[in-house]
Each structure stands twice: as structure tokens, then as C-alpha cells.
Amino acid sequence: MNKIVEVLPDKDALIQRSLAIVLDKIQAAIAERGRCTIALAGGGTPKPLYEQLATHDLAWDNIHIFWGDERYVPADHPDSNEGMARHAWLDQVAFPPANLHPMPTANPDPAVSASQHESELQQFFQLQPGEFPRFDIILLGIGDDGHTASLFPHTEALQVRDRLVTVGNKDGQPRITFTAPLINHARTVLFVVAEASKRPALAQIFAPVADDNIYPARLIQPEGELWWLLDQAAGQDLRRS
Template sequence: MNKIVEVLPDTTALIQRSLEVVVEKIQAAIAERGRCTIALSGGSTPKPLYEALATQDLPWGQIHVFWGDERYVPADHPDSNQGMARKAWLDRVQIPAENIHPMPTEAADPAIAAQDYESHLREVLQGQALPALDVILLGLGDDGHTASLFPHTAALQVQDRLITVGNKDGQPRLTFTAPLINAARYVVFVVAGANKQAALKEIFAPTADAMTYPARLVQPQGELWWLFDAAAGQAING
């Protein structure tokens, strides 16, 4: 694993640097393999990044978009990660509909939906026992969670699946598992805010409990990027 850590002066600079990194990785994947597979994160931090990506001149037909996690709500629900990304980015560019791969949230049983998405992911990324996405974007909760891998939940222990059911206060979510995240060529955390400092100190500590701070589970085979604004970055610079 190659870990790169950058602290930017403010959130504007953080989003600009995140844009540069993501565009560079998209272009590299297309140059090397003819397409880029990217998984998106939810939350408020990446929204301006998606809005910035919508202004870029990229070969949209060669980009396939997935989601690293999703609340178990309809796509038009205000809490939908898919809905947010579509409004901020995907609906504003000429990306083919078949290149957008949202997590299904219609089944009565989220476990069935997780199986369906895993099957679909394997179909798109065929030929790999453990599929390697090119880019996975991740955020960080102030409790140390990432994707929908929450502290002390069963999802953290899943090693034999690509997609599983996460749990947030009794509400199911679909989420990438740690093995799928760690198979990626590039994992990019985009983290803003002083409220992340306590968790970051544990995540970057030499030893700490990954069941309590799940982002410690992210140790990809490829590059791991941590991009911070100054407020969040104080945790590792202080």
C-alpha cells in the first residue's frame, strides 16, 4: 500500500485538490484499461466535488459509476446517495444510462439487494475473483465509520462477500465490504471538519481497535489517499 496524506488550507482547496486527484486517476485508468470504474460516497462533503466533476470534459462513455454504500430508501428520497450524485453530477453530463450502476433498494429484504448488487458488480467487472475498482471515494464519520461500515456492527466482520448489509441505528444500508474496498487501485478519503479530529487520531495511531474505528480496516492494495482540510488535518499534524 502506498499512502499519501495531504492537508489543504480550507474546504475550497480540499475540493479543488480532490478534483485534481480524481480526474487524474480517471484518466489514468482509461489510458491503461480503456475505461474507469469509480465508486462514490455519500454525505455532504463530496457534493461540491461532484458539482466540480460535472464541469469537466471527460470521456463519459468510458466511465462506469458505482456507489460504495446506500441508505435503504428510494432513489428520489432526500437521503439517497444516488439521488444526490445524480443531481450534482450525473444528470448534468452526457454519461450513458447503462454506465450508471446504483445500488438497488427496492427489495423487501436488504440482504437480497446486497446479493443482487454483488452479482451485478461481478458481471461488469468479470474475470476477477476479487474485483478491483479503479477509484473508490470515501468519507469519514466523526465516529470513525466509512461507507456504511459502522463501529461494532456485523458488516465489519464480512470477509467472503463484496456487498453486505450495514446497520445505522437499526436502519439497514447497503455497503461495500472491507475486502472489496481494499482490492481497489485507488482509495481516496475526502475529509473536512474539526469534528473528525478525535476519530482521526485513533485511525492514524500505531495501534487502535478497528471494530471501534472502522476506517482503520481500509488498507488497499493500491494507493490510499487521505485529503483533509486544515480543521480535520490538525488531528495528524498536531
């Protein structure tokens, strides 16, 4: 694993640095493999990144968009990660509809939806049983509680090692989420983190020893590159490396 930590002066600089890395990885993936696969994060922090991406003229036909997790609501719900990304970016450019791969949330049973999405990933990446896909880019954030994607502290999803997609749980509300092993197979994992409220969790995530079940972002140790981009408010206690 190649781990890079950068603390940027403010949130605007954080977004611009994130944009530069994402654009570079998109272009490199298309040049090397003919396509780029990206899994998006939800929450407020990446929204301006998506708005910036919408201003660039990229090879949309060669980019496939997925989501690392999704709240169990329809795409037009205000809490939908898909809906946020569509409004900020995907509906603003000429993305082929077939290149967007949202997590399904229509079935009454979230476990059925998780299984459906796992099947879609297996077909798209042409996986054999037991194999994991290698996303080119997985974007992540963290919560004040140290969660990432919908891998929340002390939840069953943290223990899932043999699935690509599972059901997360946030205060009794179901989510659909990539599993930690899937995320860890990515070529590039990019955490984009802002605000001082994240500092206590970051201290534990970066500590040499701490409990993964309490701070699930510690589980993310990818085979490829691991980028932590933080604004000064979030990252001022961390040494640059």
C-alpha cells in the same frame, strides 16, 4: 500500500485537490485500460467535488459509476446517495444510463438487494468465485464515529470477508455497503475529510494501535494507493507524510 496524507488550507482547497486527483486517475485508467470504474461516497463533503466534475468534458462513455454504500431508500429520497450524486453531477452531463450502477433498494429484504448488487459486480468485472474487483477509484469519507461507507462500529458488516456487498446497520436502519476486502482491492482509495468534528476519530484511525471494531476506517488498507485529503480543521493534529 502507498499512503499519502495531505492537509489542505480549507475546504475549497480540499475539493480542488480532490478534483485534480480524480481527473488524473480517470484519464490514466482510460488510457491504460480503456475505461475507468469509480465508486462514489455519500454525505455532504463530496457534493461540491461532484458539482466540479460536472463542469468538465470527460469521456463519459468510458466511465462507469458505482456507489460504495447506499441508504435503504428510493433514489428520489432526500437521503439517497445516488440521488445526491445524480443531482450534483450525473444528470448534468451525457452519462450513458448503462454506465451508472446504483445499489438496488427496492426489495423488502436488504440482504436480497446486496446479493443482487454483488451479482452485478461479478458480471461486470467478469469475476471468478472468490475474486474481488479492482476499482480504479473508490471515494470515501468518515463519520465522527470513525465509520466509512456503511461500515459502522460494532456491526456485523465489519466481519464480512467473503462477500463483495453486505448489509450495514446504522441505528437499526439497514444500508447496503461494499465490504472492507472489496474496498482494499482498489487501485486508489481516496478519503476526503472536512471539519473539526472528525479530529477525535482521525486520531484513533491514524494511531499505531486502536480497535478496528470501534473505528472501522482503520480496516481500509488497500493494495494500491491510499490518499487521505483533509482540510485544516480536520487534519491539523496530523503530521504531513
